[in-house]
Amino acid sequence: MAEPISLEDAKRQLRVLSTDEDAFITSAIVDARGWIENYTGLVLTRREVVEVLPCFGAQLSTWPIASIDAVTYYDTDGQEVVLQEAEYFAQIARRPAYLTAGGWPTVRDGSTIEVTMTAGFATPDAVSAFSPNLMRAMRVLVAGYFRDREGGKVAQDAEEFAKARLRNFRRWRV
Incomplete structure (x- = not known):
């Protein structure tokens, strides 16, 4: 299952050149995808x-x-x-x-x-084609989780940014 954002793309976004943080960045990608899926009900990976x-x-x-x-x-x-x-x-x-x-x-x-x-979307390109906002929110979440490993203010701000970008995709229950 290919994540919507590859490790290489995330490292470019974060300006990380070494492989020292690869495991944590991969974890942040999975966490960001899960957050978006939970918030919107969209399944990002097939x-x-x-x-x-x-x-x-x-x-x-x-x-x-x-x-x-x-x-x-x-x-x-x-x-x-x-x-x-x-x-x-x-x-x-x-x-x-x-x-x-x-x-x-x-x-x-x-x-x-x-x-x-x-x-789920068949490919990462299909996610991006559906909505660039999904990819933007995911990148911001990955960066927030990477920079704020304990889940403090930076991670919360990233989640608020993602909520604002993804609100239209949310399935509201009455």
């Missing part, structure tokens, strides 16, 4: 994601989605059931994504629906 829904017909918070790989639930007898692809339609081209069907099966009381999907 991977398998499992989302648990409270019921059929609920919106998916994960995006972008390349494919829905499995939809499972427990029926009224407590048996795990995997829906066949022909039993639902996945609207994944825009956000929010969701699954629809002519009629949903009855689930066991208190049960949830698990949707396993391949999600």
Whole structure:
């Protein structure tokens, strides 16, 4: 899984020439990606994601989605059931994504629906093409985490900058 920002790009941004800080910079890249994913609900690197829904017909918070790989639930007898692809339609081209069907099966009381999907941008270039603000926020977060290793004021300022840049991508819940 390629991170949206490479170690070499981050080192250029930070003006680091040696390899002494490579492990920490790599960690800062992963932390920045995770922060952005948590804040926006966007998946920046292509991977398998499992989302648990409270019921059929609920919106998916994960995006972008390349494919829905499995939809499972427990029926009224407590048996795990995997829906066949022909039993639902996945609207994944825009956000929010969701699954629809002519009629949903009855689930066991208190049960949830698990949707396993391949999600995320295919390449770092795809992230940048979607929004340069994502990449800018990620660079600022990496720099903030690098310069303020204990998570103080510099890291907080970087996160506030990222929030301002990414607010439009956030999925608000009511």
